[in-house]
Amino acid sequence: MRNRSVTYLPEVTFHALADPTRLAVLELLRGEPRSVGQIAGAFPISRPAISKHLRQLHKARLVLESRRGRHRFYRLNVAPLEAVDLWLERYRMFWAANLSNLKWFVEQEHAREMGKVSGKGPSKAPSKRK
Secondary structure, three states, X not given: OOOOOOOOOHHHHHHHHOOHHHXXXXXXXXXXXXXXXXXXXXXXXXXXXXXXXXXXXHHOOOEEEEEEOOEEEEEEOOHHHHHHHHHHHHHHHHHHHHHHHHHHHHHHHHHHHHOOOOXXXXXXXXXXXX
């Protein structure tokens, strides 16, 4: 078998995470791997419905499947979530800068209304206050 890198696509991951039941399954799997029966027992829906959710999570590579005898066990795979976090980082930086600019603008408008105007522009990096 060839060594191949795995690419996680945020849109596939987002689609899988869009359902509250699938989110709850992932939360359940944070602790330890569980069998399909254990997962299904934690929800008020049918086992076939849980199996459909697990297939979607497996397709998005959010869970990994293993077999022991005739039982299937699922465990959380955090790699796709890390890929989404990396993808979102670009937007965090964008919003931090824009919110910093908005803060500066609002403060300038408030100061202008109060009769005090500062000549300084917004800082490049958002300030960190305690």
